[in-house]
Amino acid sequence: MGYKIAVVGATGLVGQEMLKILYERKIPISELYAFASAKSEGTYVEFGNEKIKVEKATADGIAKAEFALFSIGEEISLELAPEIAKKGTIIIDNSNAFRMDPEVPLVIPEINPEDLKNHKNIIANPNCSTIQMLVALNPLHKRWKLKRIFVATYQSVSGKGKDAIDELLTSTSAFLKREDHPPKVFPHPIAFNLIPHIDSFEDENYTREEMKMVRETHKILHDPTIKVSPTCVRTPVIRGHSEVINAEFQDDFSLEEVFEVLSNAPGVRVLDEPSNKVYPMPIFCEGRDEVFVGRIRKDLFNPRSINMWVVSDNIRKGAALNAIQILEYLIK
Amino acid sequence: MGYKIAVVGATGLVGQEMLKILYERKIPISELYAFASAKSEGTYVEFGNEKIKVEKATADGIAKAEFALFSIGEEISLELAPEIAKKGTIIIDNSNAFRMDPEVPLVIPEINPEDLKNHKNIIANPNCSTIQMLVALNPLHKRWKLKRIFVATYQSVSGKGKDAIDELLTSTSAFLKREDHPPKVFPHPIAFNLIPHIDSFEDENYTREEMKMVRETHKILHDPTIKVSPTCVRTPVIRGHSEVINAEFQDDFSLEEVFEVLSNAPGVRVLDEPSNKVYPMPIFCEGRDEVFVGRIRKDLFNPRSINMWVVSDNIRKGAALNAIQILEYLIK
Known part of the structure; x- marks a missing residue:
């Protein structure tokens, strides 16, 4: 007994993490299909001890599955997903293609699983930076209502x-050998550098990555009044995104209550013992499911604001794991 | 004609940059002394084409100078500076030792040179993170009055x-050779990592580095009502500190006015053409005098707030250059 599941974009970082998590979490699978772009056709991906042959991603091929986990880029999602959805396959898409479509639920299972009820066979996985921010903030929002978020990201290159x-x-x-290495993937050299530019620039000089954090927060929390002020920066870190967050709430609270709420929040792990040099760091979050929160402290001038430092594996909770948690909701 | 000048801590990063800048800016010098801790005694430092023999830092030795530029650490500053000041030498100290002493001016020459009038032979150079933040914000503060600053730092290891x-x-x-390399200088591995911990932890889990940004802002701008909310993070960058800043002002302004004010502000260089991928980055600020400002945009939800990205060479404007600009004020 099990489901026919397709991983679309199976050779990419997120696709491979999806295969790993499907296996780890023992998702009941009767048939597993791996799809990718034409250039990976005929190669193999691993699933536990099995090897799965990669097929070229086509609507007909993918529609064999009951559930398709997409992480193959916005263009191919836009091209294939609507047709496949019409054939009855439920798509969980990791790209930006459908996130703001009012007919498409945008879901973080710890926060708004109820939005899954009304899907029309396409469900969107939020952006990695949004997911870890909201997993950390939502438990506090539910208690004291978020008014404003100031967020500065420190994003790894794996995104x-x-x-x-x-x-x-x-x-x-x-660089260490004093050799030249012109950038191809990034707009500027990334070695020992910081690039305040992720995704393309939109109006008013915000990047699309920054605007995703604003729009997705409003959609996921169903509250367009929350003021989100984001700046997104690429850092020379391999894996794991970090965020400095200052959040202001409507109601009063104590710092002890913040620790209590976060310590009991789903998907959150508090790491906050400064005297023992314990706080979240990207090199220690790889392969971990949790959103790690530390450096939690009251704003010095606003008793209704807190500062915190939030780190999570962007490939895992920021992408593959969140998608599979959505799948788990759908099949449970 | 010239002055007798001592560089104390002459073998360190900041001391060597001080020697370089003294030479570049043609400070009139009749005698130049280089002091350092005992372990560097007898070595040589460069000043233009000359070599200067390093002497062990002692009060009597340093008191030969009319001006002493200190960058030798808080403990030695605390031990030597008061005695040397009594002997009549004017000390410009780069450490944290005297910054909050009400008898000691804390000066950024672009901002509060008038505070130099009342010195008692000790003048403090502010912390690097404070200097670049305030050089960028003060011109705006003078026009529209700062109410609140959120700042997240991305600090290089050279600090x-x-x-x-x-x-x-x-x-x-x-790391690249998959070899182990336990950290000695930093509390955790810094390669491809981020460490949200600079200097020691104080009360309420703010670090001393963070509290410096609060207290020094109040002292330099003579306004303890400005709300400063800092989080300081060490990044795997060699030189140049970067800061994400969200600043709220009391009065109304347009974005055009912000660009105009910053473009004409002393010590500031605006680099902000996102469509051409032009914004400040640490690898391009080394050896430069300016505080570079980019990604300037209005907060999406508060017309009296702006977001910006500020980068500067922490060893230069953040330390050595600022001290020598103070010296220039004193001798002009």
Whole structure:
């Protein structure tokens, strides 16, 4: 007994993590299909000890599955998903293609699983930076109502895929040997540098990555009044996104209550013992499911605001794991 | 004609940059003394084409100078500076030792040079993170009055000295060869990582680095009502600190006015053409005098707030250059 499941974009970082998590979490599967773009056709991906042959992603092929986990990029999602959805396959899409479509639920299972009820065979997985921010903030929002979020991100290169990891490692190695290494994946050198530019620029000089954090927060929390002020920065980190967050709430609370709420919140792990040098860091979050929260403290001038530092594996909770948690909701 | 000038801590990163800037800016010098801790005694430092023999830092030795530029650490400053000041030498100290002493001016020459009038032979140079933040914000503050600052820093390892640069480079190289390299300078591995912990932890789980940004802002701007909410993070960058800043002002303004004010502000260089991928980045600020400001945009939900991205060479404007600009004020 089990479900026919397709992973679309199976050779990418997120696709491979999806296969790993499907296996780890023992999702009941009767048939597993792996799809990718034409250039990976005929290669193999791993699923536990099995090897799965990669097929070229086509609407007919993918429609064999009952559930298709998409992480193959916005363009292919836009091209294939509507047709496949019409044939009855339920798609959980990790791209930006359908996130703001009013007919498409945008879901973080810890926060708004009830939105899954009204899907029309396409469900969107939020952006990685939004997911970890809201997993940490929503438990507090439910108690004291969020008014305003100031967020500065410290994003790892893995958010841009395998080539981006290669570019960081290769260019860092070249830098150390005093060799030149012109950037291809990033707009500027990333080795020992910071680039305040992720995705394209939209109006008013916000990047699309920044606007995703605003729009997705409003949609997921069903509250367009929350003021979100984001700045997104690429850092020379391999995996794991970090965020400095200052959040202001409507109601009064104590710091003890914040710790209590976060310590009991689903998907959250508090790591906050400064005297023992314990706080979240990206190198220790790889392969972990949780959103790690530390450096939790009251704003010095506003008793209804807190500062915190939030770190999570962007490939896992920020992408593959969240999608599979959505799948688990759908099949339970 | 010229002045007798001592650089105390002459073998360190900041001391060497001080020597370089003294030479570049043609400060009139009749005698130049280089002091350092006992372990560097008898070595030489460069000043233009000359070599200066390093003497062990003692009160009597340093008191030969009319002006002493200190960058030798808080403990030695505390031990030597008061005695040397009594002997008539004017000290410009780069450490945290005297910054909050009400008898000691804390000065950024672009902002509060008038505070130099009342010195009692000790003048403090502010912390690097404070300097670049305030050089960028003060011109706006003078026009529209600052109410609140959220700041998230992305600090380079050079703020912790030469050993820290060595540790970043060596541990990064070890990481790429899959070798172990336990941290010595930093509390955790810094290669491809982020550490939300700079200086020691104080009360309420703010670090001393964060509290410096609060207290120094109040002292330099003579306004303890400005709400400063800082989070300081060490990044795997060699040189140049970066900051995400969201600043709220009391009065109304247009974005055009912000650009105009910043473009004409002393010590500021606006780099903000997103469509051409132009914005400040740490790898391009080394050896530059300016505080670079980019990604300037209105807060999406508060017309009296702006977001911006501020980058500067922490060893130069954040330390050595600022001290020498103070010296220039004193001798002009």
